[in-house]
Amino acid sequence: MAEINIQNIVKTFVGSKQPAVNNVDLTVADTEFMVLLGPSGCGKTTLLRMIAGLEYPDSGNILIGNRDVTDLPPRNRDIAMVFQSYAVFPHMKVRDNIAFGLRMHHTPKSEISHKVEHAADLLQLTPYLDRFSAQLSGGQRQRVAVARAIVMEPSVLLMDEPLSNLDALLRLNFRSELKKLVQEIKTTTIYVTHDQVEALSLGDRIAVMRDGEIIQCGTPMEVYNDPATEFIGSFIGNPPMNFLRGQLRHENGRAHVAVGEHLLNAPAALAAGPDGDVLVGIRAENIQAGLQPIADALAARAEVIEPVGANLLVTAVVGDQRVKVLTRTDFPIETNGALWLQPEWDKLRWFDPATHREIAAT
Numbered sequence: 001m002a003e004i005n006i007q008n009i010v011k012t013f014v015g016s017k018q019p020a021v022n023n024v025d026l027t028v029a030d031t032e033f034m035v036l037l038g039p040s041g042c043g044k045t046t047l048l049r050m051i052a053g054l055e056y057p058d059s060g061n062i063l064i065g066n067r068d069v070t071d072l073p074p075r076n077r078d079i080a081m082v083f084q085s086y087a088v089f090p091h092m093k094v095r096d097n098i099a100f101g102l103r104m105h106h107t108p109k110s111e112i113s114h115k116v117e118h119a120a121d122l123l124q125l126t127p128y129l130d131r132f133s134a135q136l137s138g139g140q141r142q143r144v145a146v147a148r149a150i151v152m153e154p155s156v157l158l159m160d161e162p163l164s165n166l167d168a169l170l171r172l173n174f175r176s177e178l179k180k181l182v183q184e185i186k187t188t189t190i191y192v193t194h195d196q197v198e199a200l201s202l203g204d205r206i207a208v209m210r211d212g213e214i215i216q217c218g219t220p221m222e223v224y225n226d227p228a229t230e231f232i233g234s235f236i237g238n239p240p241m242n243f244l245r246g247q248l249r250h251e252n253g254r255a256h257v258a259v260g261e262h263l264l265n266a267p268a269a270l271a272a273g274p275d276g277d278v279l280v281g282i283r284a285e286n287i288q289a290g291l292q293p294i295a296d297a298l299a300a301r302a303e304v305i306e307p308v309g310a311n312l313l314v315t316a317v318v319g320d321q322r323v324k325v326l327t328r329t330d331f332p333i334e335t336n337g338a339l340w341l342q343p344e345w346d347k348l349r350w351f352d353p354a355t356h357r358e359i360a361a362t
């Protein structure tokens, strides 16, 4: 059992006014793959380094498998770490690089070769075992770093942007291999990235961080479909979630949100409150676009049309606001052409423009 419990962790670096990590609570279940996602400087690496024992918190506790490791050095935590820089020894053969940690632990020789070969097999490194690491590509070197970590059979695997030095295609391939690998070795994993696509594709859950705090923790689909704040809706997804300014009004016993001339039915949680400004969140793929006028649809003009492979990404102007819409590639829209937009009502999300937090989901 290697559940990780992070309890009320605070860390402020000397000379800094703001905490790098502020009151963070997080539970990572045994064998779960947790991604820490957030923009540069939000505290992801600091949090990971505290779990590793490379930094110590000012207050709070870290438990790994019910053992309080807060004050223990890294070697006593039963963790292994993979960094962005490959950190493999260039003048050592791949086999010796992978075996390095086991040798340090005085593991018997026969056991070492068996474990090294198994890890090499999992990471498709078998043909390279007798090469020097300096003779490997960046992708292969990062595989060696991962093999060196997993061969230790740690209770916890910590990874800090391990794919970010790889080129785009290699990154894509290695990403799915890493996911398969982690599913096979069944080790509790915490993975740091600022890449939302990587987070969505890899994580069982994603903890989204901002300014040292975790602002939402959920499955990839939860944070994508139901962002807790406007920031998360914008940060996760490409294109970002659309946010339209609207006004909640109660008229003739009915509550609706006016976006320009268009009226959207207000959800019960909003209808129960007073009139006021609202931000309406909707994903580009949840808006149906048509060329013929439709009652109740938003009248728009196609300002920019971008083919993005599987879809067209249309930037539409609605009144004085802009909305991104994804259509099929054969949608016969032309630049400046008129179109009518129908958001899928059950996909609308409602946010408070003052706090930027979600008020309700329909």
Ligand code: ATP
Pocket (backbone or CB within 6 Å): 013, 014, 016, 020, 038, 039, 040, 041, 042, 043, 044, 045, 046, 047, 194
């Ligand atoms: P990135 O994606 O750029 O690595 P991050 O989310 O991992 O960013 P951290 O590296 O954890 O962020 O940094 C969080 C904050 O703490 C930043 O403001 C950073 O400048 C500060 N910080 C990090 N390490 C130190 C240090 N050793 N001394 C002082 N301040 C630090």
